[in-house]
Every structure is written in C-alpha cells, then in structure tokens.
Amino acid sequence: MTRTTFRIGVMFSTTGSYSVVARSMLNGAQLALAEVNAADGPITLEPVVVNPSGDLAQYRALARELLSSGIRQVVGCYTSSSRKEVIPCFEKFDGLLWYPSHYEGFESSDNVIYTGAAPNQHVLPLVDYLASRVGARAFCVGSNYIWAWENNRIFREALSARGGTVLAERYLTVGDTEFDQVIAAILDQRPDVVFNNLIGTSAYAFFRAFRAACRAQGIDQAKEIPVASCTLSEPELKEIGEEAVDGHLSSSVYFSSLSSPENSAFLQSYTAAFPDGPVVSADAEASYIAVKLLAATLAQAGSDESRLVRCAVANQRLLAPQGEVRIDPQTYHAWLTPRIGRSSTDGQFELLLEARQPIAPDPYLVQSSPRFATSMRPPLLRMVKS
Amino acid sequence: MTFRLLQNFKGGRALVITRRAGWETTLETTLAKLGVACDYPEIIDGRAQLDVSALQPERDILFIDGDLEGALALEVNPASKLPPVPVIGLVGVEAPSRLKALVNLGATSFLRKPVHGGAVYTALFLGINQFLLRTDMYEKLQDLESRRRGRRAVIRAVVSLMQEAGLNDDDAYSALRRDSMRARQSLELYCEEFLKRRAMPPDTPDRTSSVTLRGGNKQAM
Numbered sequence: 001m002t003r004t005t006f007r008i009g010v011m012f013s014t015t016g017s018y019s020v021v022a023r024s025m026l027n028g029a030q031l032a033l034a035e036v037n038a039a040d041g042p043i044t045l046e047p048v049v050v051n052p053s054g055d056l057a058q059y060r061a062l063a064r065e066l067l068s069s070g071i072r073q074v075v076g077c078y079t080s081s082s083r084k085e086v087i088p089c090f091e092k093f094d095g096l097l098w099y100p101s102h103y104e105g106f107e108s109s110d111n112v113i114y115t116g117a118a119p120n121q122h123v124l125p126l127v128d129y130l131a132s133r134v135g136a137r138a139f140c141v142g143s144n145y146i147w148a149w150e151n152n153r154i155f156r157e158a159l160s161a162r163g164g165t166v167l168a169e170r171y172l173t174v175g176d177t178e179f180d181q182v183i184a185a186i187l188d189q190r191p192d193v194v195f196n197n198l199i200g201t202s203a204y205a206f207f208r209a210f211r212a213a214c215r216a217q218g219i220d221q222a223k224e225i226p227v228a229s230c231t232l233s234e235p236e237l238k239e240i241g242e243e244a245v246d247g248h249l250s251s252s253v254y255f256s257s258l259s260s261p262e263n264s265a266f267l268q269s270y271t272a273a274f275p276d277g278p279v280v281s282a283d284a285e286a287s288y289i290a291v292k293l294l295a296a297t298l299a300q301a302g303s304d305e306s307r308l309v310r311c312a313v314a315n316q317r318l319l320a321p322q323g324e325v326r327i328d329p330q331t332y333h334a335w336l337t338p339r340i341g342r343s344s345t346d347g348q349f350e351l352l353l354e355a356r357q358p359i360a361p362d363p364y365l366v367q368s369s370p371r372f373a374t375s376m377r378p379p380l381l382r383m384v385k386s
Numbered sequence: 387m388t389f390r391l392l393q394n395f396k397g398g399r400a401l402v403i404t405r406r407a408g409w410e411t412t413l414e415t416t417l418a419k420l421g422v423a424c425d426y427p428e429i430i431d432g433r434a435q436l437d438v439s440a441l442q443p444e445r446d447i448l449f450i451d452g453d454l455e456g457a458l459a460l461e462v463n464p465a466s467k468l469p470p471v472p473v474i475g476l477v478g479v480e481a482p483s484r485l486k487a488l489v490n491l492g493a494t495s496f497l498r499k500p501v502h503g504g505a506v507y508t509a510l511f512l513g514i515n516q517f518l519l520r521t522d523m524y525e526k527l528q529d530l531e532s533r534r535r536g537r538r539a540v541i542r543a544v545v546s547l548m549q550e551a552g553l554n555d556d557d558a559y560s561a562l563r564r565d566s567m568r569a570r571q572s573l574e575l576y577c578e579e580f581l582k583r584r585a586m587p588p589d590t591p592d593r594t595s596s597v598t599l600r601g602g603n604k605q606a607m
Contacts, residue, residue: 009605060423087504091504106507108416108503109503110412110421110503187407196497264397330418330419363419364394364419364420364421364507366394366395366419366420366421367394367396367421368396369393370393371392371393371394371396372390372391372392372393372394373390373391373392373393
C-alpha cells in the first residue's frame with residue numbers, strides 16, 4: 001500500500017508556568033503519532049514540534065511560521081488565551097487547530113476541532129455534585145485570564161440557579177504564587193468549598209499554602225473546605241507534593257485510574273514511552289485523541305486541505321482510553337464522558353461519579369443555561385420615610 | 387420592569403431578508419449552534435413576503451440585508467423608534483445611505499457580508515440586548531412622562547388637603563404619599579382619584595376621606 005505523508009504542527013509550551021501539563025500533552029500526542037506511524041495504515045504523520053514557552057507573542061509567531069510553511073493541521077495550545085491568540089492566523093491560512101484541552105466554551109470556530117471538554121462536560125457536572133453533596137457557598141479563585149473569568153461566571157450562574165452563593169472571586173496573574181491575602185479572605189468567609197481556576201505553578205502553590213494555613217488553624221481542609229477544580233490532573237498532583245496532595249475534587253472526562261482495557265493499554269504504552277514523566281493527564285489523553293482522530297480523518301479525506309478535513313471529521317469515532325469519543329458535526333466539539341474524582345495520597349484520583357455515557361458538547365450552553373443572565377439583585381426591602 | 391441581559395437564544399427564529407447567494411450558509415450554521423433556527427421569507431417583486439404583524443419579539447429576530455432597497459416595510463414606533471422585533475443589519479455596501487436605512491429600520495447591531503462565523507454571537511447578543519434595553523428605557527420614559535403629567539394633580543391634592551385638614555405642605559404631602567402606598571398606587575394616580583372624590587357631591591356614596599391624618603414615624607415598604 002502506498003502511504004501518504006502529511007506534515008503536521010505540534011505546538012505545546014513545554015517550558016513556562018504550565019509546562020508540566022503541556023509536556024504531558026506533548027507526550028500524549030507523540031504516543032499517538034508513534035502508533036499511527038507504526039500501524040499498517042494509509043498515512044504517515046511527520047510532526048514539526050514547536051515550543052512557544054507560554055508566551056502569547058510566540059504562539060502567534062510560531063502558528064504563522066507553521067502555517068506559512070505549508071502545514072495545514074496543528075495540534076496544540078493549552079490555555080484559552082493562546083488559542084484565541086492563534087485563531088486569526090488559522091482563519092487567514094485556512095488551517096485547522098486541533099485543540100486538546102478543556103475550556104470555557106462560547107466559541108465555535110470553523111478553524112478549530114475541540115477534543116477537550118466543553119463547559120457542560122466539566123463545570124456544570126461539578127456544580128451539580130457540589131450543590132448536592134458538598135455545599136453551596138463557594139469562594140472562587142483563578143488565574144487572571146479568560147478561562148477563570150468565564151468558568152467562574154458559568155459556575156456562579158449555575159450555583160445561583162441551585163440556590164447557592166459565590167461569596168467572592170479573586171484573580172491572580174498567571175504564575176503568581178503570593179496567596180496570603182486570598183487565603184486570609186477564604187478563612188474569614190469559611191465557604192463550603194473553594195472553586196479553583198488557577199493554573200500551573202500558581203495552582204500548585206495555592207494548594208500547598210491553603211493546606212498549610214488550614215492546618216495552622218486546626219482545620220481539616222480536605223473535609224471542611226475542599227478545593228474543587230476543572231483542571232487538576234495527575235501530573236499536577238505530583239507538583240503539589242505529598243503534604244497537600246489528597247482530598248481535592250476534580251471534574252474531568254479522564255482520570256488515569258479508570259478501569260478499561262483501552263485505558264490499561266494506553267497507560268502501559270505511555271509509561272513505557274515516557275518513563276521520566278510527566279504522568280498521564282486528561283489533557284494528555286485529549287492530545288492523544290486529537291492526533292488519533294486527525295490521522296483517521298486524513299486517511300478518510302486523503303488530503304490535509306481544511307475544507308475536506310472538516311467534512312471528513314464529522315462523526316469520526318474513537319474508542320479512547322476514557323471510552324467512546326466522537327466529533328459533533330455541528331460544533332466540531334467532542335462527545336465526552338463527564339466524571340468527578342477526588343485525589344488521594346498516591347497521586348491518583350478516586351472515581352466518585354461518572355456519566356453513564358458520553359454526552360453531547362454544548363459549547364454555548366444552549367441546552368443547559370438560563371435564558372437570562374443572573375444579575376446583582378437590588379435589595380428586596382427599601383426603607384422610606386413616612 | 388428591570389432590564390435583564392438575554393444570554394441564551396435557544397428557541398429563537400431568525401428571519402433573514404436577503405437574496406440567497408451562498409454566503410448565508412455561515413450565518414445559518416452559526417445560528418444553529420446558538421439554538422436559533424433560520425427562515426428566509428421569499429422576495430417577490432422586490433418585497434419580502436412577511437407578515438410583520440405576526441412577529442413575536444420573544445422569539446423572532448430580523449436580519450435585513452441593507453443592499454436590498456425597501457424589501458421590507460417595517461413600521462417603527464414613531465415615539466420609541468423601535469421596530470416590533472430586534473433587527474440586525476447585514477452590511478454589504480458600506481455607504482452612509484444604506485447604513486442610515488438600516489438604522490431607520492431600528493437595527494441595533496450589524497454584521498458584515500460575507501458573514502464571518504466568529505462575529506455572529508456578538509451581533510446577536512448586542513442586537514437583542516440593545517433592543518431589550520431600549521424597550522425597557524422607553525417604558526421607563528413613558529412611566530416618567532405619565533408621572534410628570536400627574537404632578538399637577540399632586541400639587542392640587544396637597545393644597546386641597548392643607549386647606550381641608552389644616553396641615554402644612556410637608557405633612558399633607560407625606561399623608562398623601564403614605565396613603566398612595568397603602569392603596570398600592572402611584573402618588574400621581576392616587577392624587578387624581580383623591581381630587582375626583584373631592585369633586586363629587588357630598589351625598590355620593592363613593593365619597594370617602596381615605597387620607598389617614600395620623601402622625602408618627604411609620605415606615606413603608
């Protein structure tokens with residue numbers, strides 16, 4: 001059989017503040033590339049790997065460089081700010097970005113295939129879980145960019161609709177690790193739960209500092225003020241360290257502790273290929289899925305021209321480590337299986353809850369958000385002079 | 387009524403007044419992602435076949451192609467300048483005359499042709515919410531205008547009560563205000579009715595003195 005070779009871009013920030021997750025994403029992509037190239041299929045993928053180092057200007061420059069060299073398909077980006085930075089370039093060159101990470105939704109570019117979770121697949125299941133089993137008074141912290149702003153907004157609206165309250169929201173610059181004031185405010189308010197949208201080194205520092213501050217006040221943090229996230233993954237648990245690793249809630253479509261033949265095979269191959277880590281994350285699995293789906297799509301389309309790839313990707317299916325995954329032809333997002341896990345001392349997540357089957361992506365929350373935005377209510381009582 | 391921002395457009399219907407040429411596919415597929423269905427009223431002899439009186443502001447959104455001259459006779463409220471449903475202008479030729487025509491039809495946002503998928507959510511969000519905001523502001527203006535017209539009745543009622551009960555103007559006003567709140571009426575409407583009752587002959591059964599002339603520091607909600 002004649003094999004066709006396609007050059008593809010692979011763009012992850014393997015250095016910088018969120019490099020731990022990004023390196024696991026690169027590993028996931030490289031594992032899938034190796035499997036595709038070793039298989040007896042009709043295509044060979046030739047990756048061109050670039051590292052923007054978490055710098056938005058570098059993302060823009062490298063995306064342009066890849067696309068202007070003739071590459072049309074790129075797997076990459078972790079933060080929403082980097083994705084939004086490169087989308088105009090993909091639109092200009094009519095390339096396709098295969099974006100393998102959970103994100104805050106409210107986007108559906110024809111030049112992006114989204115293989116990570118949409119908000120109805122991560123934050124809404126988390127709100128359901130928290131409101132019914134943990135508590136409905138939340139304190140939100142996040143890195144100061146669109147992911148945290150929007151994810152907190154969705155969280156606030158969903159929690160308010162269930163009778164809950166967001167006591168406060170605090171944002172810190174990406175990479176900031178100074179949390180004294182934020183932690184003092186949390187301990188002052190004593191919420192039922194902290195909703196965390198910090199990323200990278202900021203998140204790891206926060207988990208450590210918050211656990212230590214609670215311990216100093218005799219508070220069992222994991223039980224009394226648990227931290228819930230939509231980003232926390234296994235390689236990040238290792239970065240947090242033993243002292244503060246357990247008891248954190250995470251809403252994700254993949255945990256490496258899942259029990260299935262596909263996941264066992266994935267873990268075995270991943271560990272053998274990357275013994276020095278980072279260990280598997282949900283985003284590594286999403287990157288693996290992205291490359292696998294890209295390969296299947298290119299094989300079907302017989303071309304890497306975006307117009308043909310867009311047609312061929314609709315309804316692509318894959319039995320992935322997390323279970324069945326398929327691409328929604330209307331939104332180019334993936335059907336995925338939401339799950340809630342709790343971290344344990346061994347750096348893994350104990351599965352607490354999972355959907356029975358993959359659920360449809362709803363990036364604009366058309367099916368699952370209130371018609372009107374919640375607003376700050378004026379006081380119900382007004383004193384007037386008689 | 388308090389203005390609330392509409393953020394989920396599920397169940398909406400976009401009526402796109404244009405000659406179909408292919409570019410509208412992007413608009414239609416993007417609207418479908420937002421839960422909005424598309425209809426294209428037929429254009430016969432340059433006129434869109436659309437029953438404007440059947441439009442529903444809670445559901446319908448008009449997308450009007452500015453390059454079609456007079457395709458739709460849309461009656462805009464002369465006082466509020468508001469169309470019956472939100473209007474989003476589709477801009478091809480960016481000439482002041484065409485933009486003015488769209489503004490005169492009550493367009494509250496615009497989309498350039500050919501439509502770029504990434505611009506649709508913003509145009510829809512802005513177009514619908516500006517329409518709702520302007521509707522809300524117009525209702526508030528009408529309410530304020532009606533109250534302004536009623537101020538004469540308030541002045542007359544205050545004077546009447548001062549003469550009748552020997553009160554100073556502050557106490558007369560406070561008594562009227564308190565009683566209007568008890569009656570769950572605006573002060574202006576309450577004063578108009580108060581004066582009407584005073585104008586009736588003494589033996590009319592409806593004539594009552596409802597103003598409570600007790601003092602104290604009552605607080606009303």
